[in-house]
Amino acid sequence: MKLVKGFVIKTVGGKCVAVATGEAVSRFKGMIVLNDTAEVIFRQLMEGDTTAEAIAVKLTEEFDITKEQAKHDVDAFIEKLSSLNLFA
């Protein structure tokens, strides 16, 4: 599972956003607002080829949540990104 290259993550106006640049612009124009959980998931995806399982483990390390809850959050967010055609 590989996120399309070219996203930049930044805190603007007090919120964390992902903005498409370069290659990613052809797939998506504008920005995605990320909450704390989504930011961790998105950063993991930006680092390179990974799995939902690996990201869920990372989430349980960062936040006080169960593996099931983490897996559920990751799946839901990945589905959202898929629907935006953001995977290479």
Added chain:
Amino acid sequence: MNIYQIGGMTFEILSPDDSYIKMCHDYQCTNPIDSPLDFTVNITSEDIEREKQLYSYPCNSAMANSSKIYRCICSQAIKRGGFFLHSAVIEYGGLAYAFLAPSGTGKSTHIKLWRKLLGKDVSIVNGDKPLIMPRLSGEFYAYGTPWSGKEGWQRNVSVKMGAICILKRGETNKIKEISTFEALQYMLKQTLIPDEKDDVEKLLENIDSFLSGNIRCYMLECNMELDAAVTSFEKMTGKDASEYLNAVQNRI
């Protein structure tokens, strides 16, 4: 020497197509420059050909050249803490008010209504492509540029930013204050997103710094009646429009 001063930046333009000289006339430095140039905009014939390919419609060399020059200036503006904002900016009471909307929404129409309502108390800064740049004080100013849309509304001035307003068409006239974060989403659609990641990060930093200053943001739904200008004027400036309205009615 083709030295220009735009957005507080001093630079030379070198290009095989000289049609920009007339267009940029108001911004040309007539006196000798005693400080070094900030940068040089160096356009080649290849740049002009590449720029033409970016357009979905036929684009001649003069247009492509002008567009490429502005793109270079915008990227320099980002390096200096500012950014380009596709908007119509007017000056009232010493402050600049920027109206943002996609082309064709009615920015120019709304500006004409402000002019009708406020007469000589309002003046144009730029009708289409101003630069928003920080001064040493940290305050942001709207700068006029030669790139000013089909009406050619522009003045070589800089005015301290007062407020920005997202403009939408509506049946009736309504305005509300919105959060800076909400405004950001519209601003990103009305600026040039650079290709390079580092430049995008800098752009986002600049916009963040702009929005964390004393800038108020509004969302206006408006029609093409004079009341649209009354609605936005009163909310954005905090002033009463009734005297202006009486004056308009007396003129009619």
